[in-house]
Amino acid sequence: MQKNEKIEKQIEDLIKELTLDEKIGMIHGAGLFRTEGVERLGIPPVKMSDGPMGVRNEFPDDSWVPVGNSDDYVTYLPSNSALASTWNRKLAYETGKVLGEEARGRGKDVILAPGINIKRSPLCGRNFEYMSEDPYLSGEMAVPVIEGVQTADVAACVKHFAINNQETERLWVDVKVSDRAAREIYFPAFKKAAQKSYSIMGAYNLYKGKHCCENKELLNEILRKEWGYDGMVVSDWGAVHKTKEAAESGLDIEMSVTYNFDEYCMAQPLKEAVEKGEVAEELLDEKVRNILRMMFRLHMIGEEKDQRKAGCYNISEHRQSVLETARESVVLLKNEDKKLPLSQKTNRILVIGDNANRIHSNGGGSAEIKALYEISPLLGIKKLLGGNTQIDFVQGYFADDMEAQNSDVNWQADSLENGGGSTGEARKASQELEEKRRALRAEAVEKAGQYETVILIGGQNHLQDLEGHDRPDMKLPYEQDKLIEEVLDVNPDTVVIMVSGSPVEMPWIDNAKTLVWQWYAGMEGGTALAEVLFGKANPSGRLPETFPKTHLDCSAHSVGEFPGGKTVEYTEDIFVGYRHYDTSDIEVLFPFGHGLSYTEFDLSELAVVLKMPGEKPQVRVSLKVSNTGKMDGKEVVQIYVGKPESDIKRPKKVLAAFDKLELPAGESRRIELDLDPDAFTYFDEETHMFKVEPGIYQIYAGKSVADICQVTSCEL
């Protein structure tokens, strides 16, 4: 990022004025979501808030019991999984802008989003908050989100840096990962984000034996020196453990979940360490410098203070924007015999399933929010079809303990206990519960036989997709497999919809003719889903992660390293996500990049049109995209690069470019795409440098990693 000399001078002048106490006040939490300002010098506190799906409810400074007023209902945005599923950079920018404006409207300076950790295993409880298993897609979608947020004079806070890929033992797990995997898989999205983001959050876990927020290699060497990052680094809440280490690392602000603010490592203990001469005061100056620089960038201080944007929340433009994103995030996974879209003129419809009727915005951990409203799928369908269609609903399955989850308002205060996270257990249902489920199932199955049009909406909720917990397996909860199987038996045309933040096993998939996937998709999720089901919108979402048949096929599990113990060794190395399934020819449920449309697209005439070898090779391809079907639609063109003849172990192919384009029925367009130079490089652990192996590279154009339509090559 550009430094402004005049501002740097003003920062130095301010630092000269500050007392030790004032500096200390600026670098640790003085409330659960704020630091201390220095009023006499016009330095305000830094006010922060979660999170990625909207601005979280208001907390008092010293309690996790929400304030509870009516002024913190907000726009509920699609989760990052949903956003990544659009493969639409413009929507990512718009989503960021909505989030930034809402945060500013709520008076915040930093919004603790987006989360961009790599989805190493489908079982990580926070995957719904993250984008992808692929570093290129994660980075390409994260950067516009950050830019969008920051147009509103609010800092994005990219999290959690770094290699934070599980919840089990999240505070203490020491991640051992090769430098190559770190550089090729886990760092690239953060590196891109660091060029733009005014702030970054350090992770809970350890990397190479040191906690990320006290980690000199990570924060000082890589982030600050190598990547030139000069923004603010905040700790995750409760991620700092040692005063001297934190002081000496590139961390600027320590936050936590407890109310003993003066006892935080970077509060009184640090002050004492400075006074005793154990820690140099210059280290504090550097932290204050980074914080002040962020404040100037946000127009919190300085000559442009009066021009700071005010933001706004709950405006209709925001709702329109989240609807557009929700629409493009729906993924049509299966559509045999073109059963979908359904006719809007249907007389009678049976909707089955708890998720048809469920609200998700109020769960998930720190991503929970108070949504102004949330359109459930059932409401979405009813409001689209209107009064001429009889829509009947049966619950079909019982999602037991939602009440318990929502009443645990203080979970965050206790979140430092027990290693900070665990793996959930498959719950054994009581006899009473089993009886209840059997009755609900029997009711649904009986009715399903009586309706021509049946829509089953199941999946997961935030008891499975949840901060602080990983799932024990990929099985659908609440005996839904039985329900789906039995309903499909009596009505094989049943439209199956999964609402979920992470993939599930689908033992019934061969019997289902249709399958629609919806992530937690924001307040207009139900509207978007209904539009897709009834053909008002043409689906254009593509999977940003592989859906394996079972988690056991995932590389982290096949090497036996998830969730690990106190240490977890990423011995699968760079073979994460499709890099593993594709390279090892493992059959999956649905591959990375997959998603259908109601129209058909044809990719042709792939050719390399520009080639400039070098340390960062520049390669441009052109190709023709044709909408050969009968409906206007959007296609996501995906370009992958591979090197079949190689002396280096490498994935069969990696994503190197993508573009989403809208094409009217019957039209064609030629497009050009610049390939990601990183797709041609590998990290050489001996020289500690990225290198390009000379030879012939294959370039593939496809509709998913497994559906390649065109191949060409290029010699470097």
Ligand code: BGC
């Ligand atoms: C989470 C962060 C969140 C913070 C503040 C932590 O538990 O890991 O993502 O921003 O709490 O709520």
